[in-house]
Amino acid sequence: xxxxxxxxxxxxxxxxxxxxxxxxxxxxxxxxxxxxxxxxxxxxxxxxxxxxxxxxxxxxxxxxxxxxxxxxxxxxxxxxxxxxxxxxxxxxxxxxxxxxxxxxxxxxxxxxxxxxxxxxxxxxxxxxxxxxxxxxxxxxxxxxxxxxxxxxxxxxxxxxxxxxxxxxxxxxxxxxxxxxxxxxxxxxxxxxxxxxxxxxxxxxxxxxxxxxxxxxxxxxxxxxxxxxxxxxxxxxxxxxxxxxxxxxxxxxxxxxxxxxxxxxxxxxxxxxxxxxxxxxxxxxxxxxxxxxxxxxxxxxxxxxxxxxxxxxxxxxxxxxxxxxxxxxxxxxxxxxxxxxxxxxxxxxxxxxxxxxxxxxxxxxxxxxxxxxxxxxxxxxxxxxxxxxxxxxxxxxxxxxxxxxxxxxxxxxxxxxxxxxxxxxxxxxx
Numbered sequence: 001x002x003x004x005x006x007x008x009x010x011x012x013x014x015x016x017x018x019x020x021x022x023x024x025x026x027x028x029x030x031x032x033x034x035x036x037x038x039x040x041x042x043x044x045x046x047x048x049x050x051x052x053x054x055x056x057x058x059x060x061x062x063x064x065x066x067x068x069x070x071x072x073x074x075x076x077x078x079x080x081x082x083x084x085x086x087x088x089x090x091x092x093x094x095x096x097x098x099x100x101x102x103x104x105x106x107x108x109x110x111x112x113x114x115x116x117x118x119x120x121x122x123x124x125x126x127x128x129x130x131x132x133x134x135x136x137x138x139x140x141x142x143x144x145x146x147x148x149x150x151x152x153x154x155x156x157x158x159x160x161x162x163x164x165x166x167x168x169x170x171x172x173x174x175x176x177x178x179x180x181x182x183x184x185x186x187x188x189x190x191x192x193x194x195x196x197x198x199x200x201x202x203x204x205x206x207x208x209x210x211x212x213x214x215x216x217x218x219x220x221x222x223x224x225x226x227x228x229x230x231x232x233x234x235x236x237x238x239x240x241x242x243x244x245x246x247x248x249x250x251x252x253x254x255x256x257x258x259x260x261x262x263x264x265x266x267x268x269x270x271x272x273x274x275x276x277x278x279x280x281x282x283x284x285x286x287x288x289x290x291x292x293x294x295x296x297x298x299x300x301x302x303x304x305x306x307x308x309x310x311x312x313x314x315x316x317x318x319x320x321x322x323x324x325x326x327x328x329x330x331x332x333x334x335x336x337x338x339x340x341x342x343x344x345x346x347x348x349x350x351x352x353x354x355x356x357x358x359x360x361x362x363x364x365x366x367x368x369x370x371x372x373x374x375x376x377x378x379x380x381x382x383x384x385x386x387x388x389x390x391x392x393x394x395x396x397x398x399x400x401x402x403x404x405x406x407x408x409x410x411x412x413x414x415x416x417x418x419x420x421x422x423x424x425x426x427x428x429x
Contacts, residue, residue, distance in 0.1 A: 065215025066253040068208060068260060071200075073222045073231065074303055075263040076130065078197075079170045081270075082137040083119060083406040083418050084109040096409040096419040099280045103161060103403065103423060106139050106168065112408050118416045119408075125364045130269065139168040141268060143291060144401035145373040145380075145389030146201070147173060149181025151190060153399045153429045158194070160427055161403060166195030172266065174373040175201025175293030175311065180394045184247050188255045198262040201293035201374065202311040203244070208259070210239050210248035222264060222307040231307035264307050266291045270365050271404055272420040279382055279422075283352075285359065286420045287369035287385060289404070294374035295340040295386075297324055298347045302368070313340050314375055328377070339378070341386040344370065348385035371402065380424065393429040400426040 086094055086109065112119050126132055142161060147154050154177075163169050173196055178184040180203070191198065212219055213235050222231040239245050271289030275281055290302065295313040297305060299322045313324035315337035330337045352367040359366065369385045376392035380400050393399035402424050409419045 063250070063252040065211070065217060066256045067217050068212065068220040068256055070221040070223055071260060072263050073224045073305060073307060074265045074267065077170075077266060077268045078135060079138040079141070080126065080130065080132045080135045081141060081404065081406045081420070082139070083112040083122070083408050084139055085112050086407045086409075094407075094409055096417060097281050099278075100421055100423045103425065104405075105162075106405070107162065107164065109139065111137070111139070116408075116416070118418060122418050125362055126270075128362060129364055136170075138170045139405060140170070141404040142169060142171045142401055143268075143371050143389065143404070144171065144173050145391060145399065146175070146376065146393065147177040147181070147187055147399065148203070148394035149178055149184035149187055150393050150399065150429060151181070151183040151186040153393050153427065154187060154190065157399050157401060157425070157427050161401070161425055163194070171196045172268070172291055173198040174291060174371065174389060175199040176203045176373060176390075177201070178207060179203040179244055179247060185250055185255075188251075188258060192254065192258050197266075198259075199266060199291050199293050200259070200262045200264050200307075200311065204259060204262070205233060205307070205311055207244050207248050207251070209233050209235050210245045211251055211256075213237075213239060214245070214248055224305070225303040229304040229306075233307070264292065264310050265296075265302065265305060267302075268371075268404075270406070270420055271369050271371075272422045273367065273369060273384065274382075275384065282419060283366075284356065285363060285366045287367045288365040289369055289371065291371050293372060294326075295324075295372050296344065296368075296370055297322070298340075298344050311374075316340050316343050341370075341381065341383055341388065345383050345385045352385075380426070382424075391426060396429055398426040399429055400424060 084106065086104065114120060114123065123132065142163065144154070144157065158171070163171060171194070173191065175198070177187050177191070177198060181187075190196075208220070211217075212233070219233050219235055224230050268289040268291050270286040273283040273285065273287040275283050290296065293311045295310065296302065297309055297313070309324045312326040314328055315325050315330060317323040317325055317330060317337050318332045318335040321338070321343045324340060325337055328337070328339075348367045348369075355366045367385055369387065371387045371389065373388070373390035375388055376390045376395065376397070378388060379391050381388035387402060389400050389402060391398040391400040402422050404420065404422045406418055406420045409417050
């Protein structure tokens, strides 16, 4: 090898290679300071404008926020069902157990006279458990399952049952009347216009959480009989821009006023108690009716329930069947959870048997019957002390409700009595 051969990369010589960086702007723009600084200025202004739109302008388009007041967990009904005089059958009032196959024409039925001996006695007993002097007299109570923003279907249902706008009817939406469907705001506006009442469901609560967080408001408290059993909503620091958040941003103070009248639980007075599968044979006494979105926890008194539980419950967990769960597939130690209504009915049947043995002339109701929604998969479920009404309207199935009323009846020995009746109604969605 020729040791005298010179290599430019050998030795201690240092070489610098000049690399020309290419900017994102064309050469003539980079060389022209005026053009370059003009573009930078436009870009900066665009960023500032974008931030202004996102942070200041768009939020300003949302309606003004209004503090959600504390809400009672349980409210008493503002109405009582005054018995009507049904169409005569062979010159007498229908038998209490006669099935109802067609919606009666309530607009043509008259109220029974307060001077009727059996009604006078009934009203006196009723006044012992509720202050009917402060309640409005109505012919019908109409409870409707999950609407989920399906305004067109809600209107169709009310038209089918010939709702009178609240004159002699009272409608209660059993929660989840917003979200998922096409027109939640329309449902809210319609409910306000048509004097509908409501129960809060888990979707209304989820929307309230986002509304509270978005407007920076105090979380409402759901008030029970004592402060130790009050409930509050758990609010996240930040929510995604999901459908519920989009809805929350559209909610107006008028909507908050309406939602604030909705309690998670509402007592609705005496309701039918049927003791057979066909739901036409009445027990000796009606049940005490309660409206709620998802269900009640049997081991807690009605005035000590938790707002999250009564709006989400579907099952009870083993082994003691006291812990509620929303997941029907939940298990503990390999043992499956069971429907909350199964345990509820077993518990209420025990109560009914004990109270029936102690019943007297002043007894009005025995046991508690719960009307609820929330469980479209199980659909319409009728049991002695519970009645599920969510039939999956928003999924293209049906919207279901139940009409409850009281009427004069006659037994086989022609003795007049007052009986509470109900009829399920479903329309296709």
